[in-house]
Amino acid sequence: MTLISRWRSHLPQLLSVCLLLLLTLGCTANATVNATTDGTYTYKSPSSDGIGKVYYGREIANVMGYQGANWLARPSRTTEERSDLAVDALQLQRDDVVADIGAGMGYISFQLAKWVDNGKVVAVDVQPEMLALLEAERDKYGVDNVETVLGTESDPKLAPESINLAVMFDAYHEFAYPKEMMAGIVSALKPGGQVVLAEYRAENPLVLIKKHHKMSQRQVKKELTAAGLTWVKTDDRLPQQHLMFFEKPA
Numbered sequence: 001m002t003l004i005s006r007w008r009s010h011l012p013q014l015l016s017v018c019l020l021l022l023l024t025l026g027c028t029a030n031a032t033v034n035a036t037t038d039g040t041y042t043y044k045s046p047s048s049d050g051i052g053k054v055y056y057g058r059e060i061a062n063v064m065g066y067q068g069a070n071w072l073a074r075p076s077r078t079t080e081e082r083s084d085l086a087v088d089a090l091q092l093q094r095d096d097v098v099a100d101i102g103a104g105m106g107y108i109s110f111q112l113a114k115w116v117d118n119g120k121v122v123a124v125d126v127q128p129e130m131l132a133l134l135e136a137e138r139d140k141y142g143v144d145n146v147e148t149v150l151g152t153e154s155d156p157k158l159a160p161e162s163i164n165l166a167v168m169f170d171a172y173h174e175f176a177y178p179k180e181m182m183a184g185i186v187s188a189l190k191p192g193g194q195v196v197l198a199e200y201r202a203e204n205p206l207v208l209i210k211k212h213h214k215m216s217q218r219q220v221k222k223e224l225t226a227a228g229l230t231w232v233k234t235d236d237r238l239p240q241q242h243l244m245f246f247e248k249p250a
């Protein structure tokens with residue numbers, strides 16, 4: 001068989017590969033053309049666990065609905081996340097006012113409340129159903145230092161300079177308006193107050209959490225320093241999450 005006839009016999013496969021390449025390139029170009037921006041956020045077609053809205057190169061994750069609240073209270077969570085170690089690392093003062101932003105049904109809020117028995121926890125969430133679950137638990141056990149606040153997607157609804165610390169456990173990556181949320185949180189912090197964030201480690205492929213529900217340290221630093229906060233430290237004591245500390249300049 002001559003070289004030319006050998007090529008001819010492969011022509012159909014070659015044509016299919018070229019067609020596939022053209023289609024892929026066409027789709028990529030189309031997605032790029034379709035991306036729009038408002039100066040802060042870029043919009044593209046959503047990934048399976050994202051909302052198609054991009055902030056500092058990160059696609060924002062979709063919100064975990066209250067229908068999945070049972071997952072937040074799963075018994076294995078105690079050993080998987082060791083949030084007891086995280087709360088210990090916060091070095092809370094008994095009279096601190098702590099905002100738990102994206103509190104869900106209060107898994108973290110109730111742990112914080114034990115430490116700030118002369119202060120309080122302000123549990124903020126955008127889903128009234130989550131807050132209703134939290135309130136039912138609070139009232140059942142007579143916890144008197146946890147308040148709930150129904151925020152909006154872009155506003156935590158906290159009074160200026162009213163809190164010592166804001167914590168976000170597995171929540172920040174879901175904020176649909178991270179820039180606006182962080183502006184509200186920074187304004188609510190007293191000077192020198194801290195923001196602490198726990199996010200599943202994106203750098204580690206063995207952390208089996210959906211892609212957009214994890215964050216790298218680099219990304220967190222990029223976004224929170226853009227909000228005017230100073231990175232203080234990253235604590236590595238948690239099995240699967242970064243525990244990152246930031247400060248509002250005094």
Ligand SMILES: C[S@@+](CC[C@H](N)C(=O)[O-])C[C@H]1O[C@@H](n2cnc3c(N)ncnc32)[C@H](O)[C@@H]1O
Pocket residue numbers: 063064072101102103104105106107108124125126127130151152153154155156168169170171174175176177181
């Ligand atoms: C994965 S859950 C984590 C809940 C809780 N921090 C925990 O660890 O159990 C994330 C929560 O963030 C809330 N959330 C999402 N966007 C929010 C926003 N802009 N402001 C306040 N809460 C928000 C969701 O409603 C959800 O309850």
